[in-house]
Amino acid sequence: MSLSGLSVPKFDGANYYRQPTTQPSTIGFSTTGTRFVQFEYQLYSPGSAVTGQAMLDTIILGSKTFPAGKFVDRAIWSGFVPTGKYHVSLTYTCNPICGQAPSQYWTKLTVIKDARIQAKEDTGLGTERLWLNAPDTELNIIGTGPASFDGMTYRRPIEAPAFTLSWPSGRQPLNVGFTVNSNQPFRVTTKVGDEVLLVKRGDARTQVTPNLSLIGHPDARSVTVQVDCLNGTPGCAGLYFPNVGLRTPPAVSVPPVVTGGLTLALLGAVALLLGFGPRPRRG
Structure with missing residues (x-):
C-alpha cells in the first residue's frame, strides 16, 4: 500500500491528521482475489466548507461536503473489487476558497478478505x-448508504x-429477508407496490427481522x-443481511436431433448385434 499527496502525521492535541500537499491525494493498493474495500476520511476546514470527491481509478465513488x-x-x-492494482484518490474543493489547506482526519483504507458469503x-x-452484500450481486438497492464491515458482518445505513x-x-420471487436495527424506537413497513405486507416495531433491544413470503406476488420485481x-x-437505523429467494431459471430443453427414419435404422442395427432379426437360411 502506498500514500502520496498528504503530509506526515500531525497532532492537534487530541487526534492525528494530515494536510493535502498536492491535488489529488492518492492511496495505492493491490489485491490477489476479490476483496471488500472500505475507504474513509474526515475533513476539517476552519474558514470555509470543503468538499472531498473520492475516485477509484477513473470511477467516481462519491463526494461529501464538510x-x-x-x-x-x-x-x-x-x-x-476483483484482483488487480488500484488507486483511491481524493480531490479537495473549498467554498468559497481554501484560506489554508484543510486537515484530513481518520484517513483509512481497509482491504478485507471475506469468502463466507456468496x-x-x-x-x-x-x-x-x-444476497446483496456479496461480489457480483444480482440484487440492487436504492435508499441506503454503502455497506461497511465491522469485522463480523455488513451494515448499510438507511439514509x-x-x-x-x-x-x-423474469424471475419469480419466493420470499425476501433482512434485518433492521436502531438505537431508538422505530417502525418498519414493508410493501409490494401499494400493498402492505408487514408493519412491525423495534427498539434498541429488539431488531426487526421479517422473512416475508412473496408466493402471492409472482410478478413482483x-x-x-x-x-x-x-x-x-x-x-x-441500519440494514443487515438483505436477501431474496427466487425460483431458478428453467433449464433449456434441447430438441432431439435424430430423425424417425434414422432412429429405426439404429434400432435395427442394435437388434442384429444382439442376435435378433432374420437368420441366414441353410441351403
Whole structure:
C-alpha cells in the first residue's frame, strides 16, 4: 500500500491528521482475489466548507461536503473489487476558497478478505437465494448508504425514509429477508407496490427481522421498506443481511436431433448385434 499527496502525521492535541500537499491525494493498493474495500476520511476546514470527491481509478465513488469549522461524521465508501492494482484518490474543493489547506482526519483504507458469503446460494430443487452484500450481486438497492464491515458482518445505513430492494426481471420471487436495527424506537413497513405486507416495531433491544413470503406476488420485481424513526431522528437505523429467494431459471430443453427414419435404422442395427432379426437360411 502506498500514500502520496498528504503530509506526515500531525497532532492537534487530541487526534492525528494530515494536510493535502498536492491535488489529488492518492492511496495505492493491490489485491490477489476479490476483496471488500472500505475507504474513509474526515475533513476539517476552519474558514470555509470543503468538499472531498473520492475516485477509484477513473470511477467516481462519491463526494461529501464538510461545513466550515465543524467536525461531522466521516465519509465512507466501500465495495468489492476483483484482483488487480488500484488507486483511491481524493480531490479537495473549498467554498468559497481554501484560506489554508484543510486537515484530513481518520484517513483509512481497509482491504478485507471475506469468502463466507456468496452472491448466489443454492437452496434446493428449483430455488436459490441472492444476497446483496456479496461480489457480483444480482440484487440492487436504492435508499441506503454503502455497506461497511465491522469485522463480523455488513451494515448499510438507511439514509432515505424508505429503501427499495429489487431483483432481476423474469424471475419469480419466493420470499425476501433482512434485518433492521436502531438505537431508538422505530417502525418498519414493508410493501409490494401499494400493498402492505408487514408493519412491525423495534427498539434498541429488539431488531426487526421479517422473512416475508412473496408466493402471492409472482410478478413482483421489488419490495419497498419504510423505516420510521419514532424519536424523530432521521437516519437512525441500519440494514443487515438483505436477501431474496427466487425460483431458478428453467433449464433449456434441447430438441432431439435424430430423425424417425434414422432412429429405426439404429434400432435395427442394435437388434442384429444382439442376435435378433432374420437368420441366414441353410441351403
